[in-house]
Amino acid sequence: MTWFSLFFLISLLICLASLGYHLLFLLRSGQTPDFAPPSGNIRAGILYSFTGAMSPVKKESAFLHLPTYAAGMVYHLGTFISILLIFLLWADVVFPIALSLGIAAFLLASASCGTGILIKRSVKRNLRALSNPDDYISNTLVTVFQLLTALTLAFGSVFTPWLFVAAGLLLLYIPMGKLKHLLYFFAARCQLGLFFGRRGVWPPHKNQTP
Amino acid sequence: MEKAVIDKGLKVFENGGDAKLITHLNSCVHCGLCAESCIYYKATGDDRFIPARKVEIVASVYRRYHTFAGRFLPALVKARELNEDTANEMVDLLFGACTMCGRCTMHCSIGVDIAYLVKTGRTMLSEMGMVPASLQSTVKAAVETGNNMGIPAAEFVDTLKWMEDELTDELNTKEAKIPIDVKGKKVLYTLNPREPKFFPLSISAMAKIFYAARESWTLSSRMYDITNYAYFSGNNDEARLIAKRMWDEMDQLECSTLVLAECGHGTRALRWESPNYLKKPFPFRVKTSVELIAEYIHDGKIRLDNEKFKEAVTLHDPCNLVRNGGVCMEQRYILQNFIGDFREMAPNGTDNYCCGGGGGQLAMSEYNERRMKTAGVKAEQIRRTGAKIVVSPCHNCVDQLTQINFAFKLNIQVKTMAELVADAIIL
Ligand code: SF4
Numbered sequence A: 001m002t003w004f005s006l007f008f009l010i011s012l013l014i015c016l017a018s019l020g021y022h023l024l025f026l027l028r029s030g031q032t033p034d035f036a037p038p039s040g041n042i043r044a045g046i047l048y049s050f051t052g053a054m055s056p057v058k059k060e061s062a063f064l065h066l067p068t069y070a071a072g073m074v075y076h077l078g079t080f081i082s083i084l085l086i087f088l089l090w091a092d093v094v095f096p097i098a099l100s101l102g103i104a105a106f107l108l109a110s111a112s113c114g115t116g117i118l119i120k121r122s123v124k125r126n127l128r129a130l131s132n133p134d135d136y137i138s139n140t141l142v143t144v145f146q147l148l149t150a151l152t153l154a155f156g157s158v159f160t161p162w163l164f165v166a167a168g169l170l171l172l173y174i175p176m177g178k179l180k181h182l183l184y185f186f187a188a189r190c191q192l193g194l195f196f197g198r199r200g201v202w203p204p205h206k207n208q209t210p
Numbered sequence B: 001m002e003k004a005v006i007d008k009g010l011k012v013f014e015n016g017g018d019a020k021l022i023t024h025l026n027s028c029v030h031c032g033l034c035a036e037s038c039i040y041y042k043a044t045g046d047d048r049f050i051p052a053r054k055v056e057i058v059a060s061v062y063r064r065y066h067t068f069a070g071r072f073l074p075a076l077v078k079a080r081e082l083n084e085d086t087a088n089e090m091v092d093l094l095f096g097a098c099t100m101c102g103r104c105t106m107h108c109s110i111g112v113d114i115a116y117l118v119k120t121g122r123t124m125l126s127e128m129g130m131v132p133a134s135l136q137s138t139v140k141a142a143v144e145t146g147n148n149m150g151i152p153a154a155e156f157v158d159t160l161k162w163m164e165d166e167l168t169d170e171l172n173t174k175e176a177k178i179p180i181d182v183k184g185k186k187v188l189y190t191l192n193p194r195e196p197k198f199f200p201l202s203i204s205a206m207a208k209i210f211y212a213a214r215e216s217w218t219l220s221s222r223m224y225d226i227t228n229y230a231y232f233s234g235n236n237d238e239a240r241l242i243a244k245r246m247w248d249e250m251d252q253l254e255c256s257t258l259v260l261a262e263c264g265h266g267t268r269a270l271r272w273e274s275p276n277y278l279k280k281p282f283p284f285r286v287k288t289s290v291e292l293i294a295e296y297i298h299d300g301k302i303r304l305d306n307e308k309f310k311e312a313v314t315l316h317d318p319c320n321l322v323r324n325g326g327v328c329m330e331q332r333y334i335l336q337n338f339i340g341d342f343r344e345m346a347p348n349g350t351d352n353y354c355c356g357g358g359g360g361q362l363a364m365s366e367y368n369e370r371r372m373k374t375a376g377v378k379a380e381q382i383r384r385t386g387a388k389i390v391v392s393p394c395h396n397c398v399d400q401l402t403q404i405n406f407a408f409k410l411n412i413q414v415k416t417m418a419e420l421v422a423d424a425i426i427l
C-alpha cells in the first residue's frame, strides 16, 4: 500500500469513528416524548420534509436565490461523485477516457460552483458577518478535493498522491466543523418532518394557495 | 456576571440536550438564505436580524462548552463564552428581534428549527433572570392573579353580566345566556383577557354563536385566560403552573371539551405544549373555536347570511395557529361559506408573514419601535389585497393589526372570526 493510500485509509477510519460517535451520541440522547395528541400524519410529514418541502418551488431560500441554489446543488453532487470516485480509484478501477473526461469536466464545473460560493461568502457583508474560519476552510477543502479528482481523472496518476492527501485532510476535518451537516442534515429534516407532520402542517393542505 | 448565573443559563444544555436540540444546534451551515424569510430582516435590511444570526448566538455558546472544536479551538468555529456581552446580545436578538413565528424554519435550506432554538435561548435567559421586565410583569400578573391583565374576578363577572344583558336585548330572548362556573357542561370556553378588558363584544359574539348552535357551555370566573406568556418568556415552571390551572379548572367544572378562544399563542401553549409541561396526555378533548365554528356550519347547526358582507374580506393567518398549529383550512371554510369577496393575502396559510405582534412582542414595550417597523411587511400585504375587512382568529394579531391600520393608514376594519360570524348569523 502506498503512503498516501495509507494516510487516506487512516483518515477514513478516524472520520468514520468520529461520525459514528456523533451518531451514537445523537441516538442515545433520545427524543423527549411528546404527550400532545397528533393531528396529522407523522410519516407523511417526514416524507414531505425530504421531498416536497425541499423543492425550489416551495422553499423560499431556494426560489429567491436560484443561482446560489443551483450552484449548491451542483457543488453537492460534485462532492458525492468525488467521494464515490476516490473509492473506485483506490480500488484501481480504470474508466474509459471519454467517461473520465466527461466526469472531470463536470467536477471542474462543480468546483467552480464551490469557488463561486466561497467568493460570495467572502464578498457579501452579511455572509461575512455570519461566517467563521470553519466555513472558509470547509468550502476550500471540498473544492480542492473536487478539483484534484477532476485533475486525476483527466491527467492520470501524477495527481493521485495529491488527491489522496486532500481527501485524507478533508476526512480528518469533517468531524470538526460544519461538514458534519452530512449527518445532521438528515437528522434535521427528520426532526422538522416530525414536528410539522405531527401538527398536520406537512404535507400541506391540497387547496392552500402557495 | 456571576458564575452562578452563567451556570444557570448553561444548565439548559446539560448533558448536551436531547436529540432534537443537538440536531438543530449542529445543523446551520451559515448559507444565509433564510434572511428574506424574516420580517425583521425584510423590513429593516439589518444583517443582525437574519434568522441564522439568532441561531448562531445560541449555537456558538453550545459549541464553546459541548464540542471538541469549540472547547479547544474556539476561534475556528467562533465559539462564544456565555458572559454579560453575549447574554445582552441574546436578549436583544432573541427577545427583541424574533416573534418565534417559525417562517424561517420552514424555509431553511437545511431544516434548522430556528424558532425552537430562539425558544431555547429564551429559556437560558429566563434561567439567568434576564427576561425583559415588561414581558416578565405580564407573566407575573398571570401567575399572581390568574389572568395576564390582573382583572379582578368581580370586574370580570360584571363585564360578563353586562354582555349578557346586551345579548338578551339584541336577540330579544332570555335564553341567550353567558353561563359562569356551571358544572357539567360539555364545553368550557376560554378567553383572552384582552376581551373582558378591551373588546367585550367578542365575548357576546361567541355567546351568540353558542346560543345559535344550542351548545352546552360555560365560562369560568376563576380560570378563563387562554394565554401563557411564560411560553414566550421561556420559563417552563411558570408555564407549567399556568397550564395546570386550566387543566384543574376543567376537572373542577367537569366539562368534557376545552374550547380555545381566538388566540394563536394560547392555542399553541395549551393544545401543543401543556401536555408536555404536565407530562401527561389530555384527559379531555381540546378544540379551537375556529374548528368548532367550522363544525357548526358543516353540521348545519348555524347558518350564515351570505349577503351580510359586501366588502372584500382578507384573512390574516396567525403563525401559532396555522404554521405552528396546523389549523389552516377551517377558517377558509368558514369565510367561503358567507363572504362573497374573499381575497387571500400573498403569501398566506402556513407561509404567511407574521403580523409582528407575536412572540410576546406586544407585551414588550421595550421594542415597540422595532415592532412597528416590522409591521410594514404585513401592511403592504393587506394593502395589496384591496380588502376593507381583515379577519384574524387571534386577539393578539387583531391588536397588532389594529395598530398597523392606524400607523399605516390602511382604512380597514379588523375583526375576529367570531365577530364576523356572529354578525352574519341567521337566527
Ligand atoms: S421565527 Fe420568525 S421572527 Fe424569528 S427569526 Fe424566524 S422568521 Fe424571523
Ligand code: SF4
Pocket (backbone or CB within 6 Å): A061, B027, B028, B029, B030, B031, B032, B033, B034, B035, B051, B052, B055, B107, B108, B109, B110, B111, B112, B114
Ligand atoms: S437557511 Fe438554515 S442553514 Fe442556512 S443560514 Fe439560515 S438557518 Fe443556517
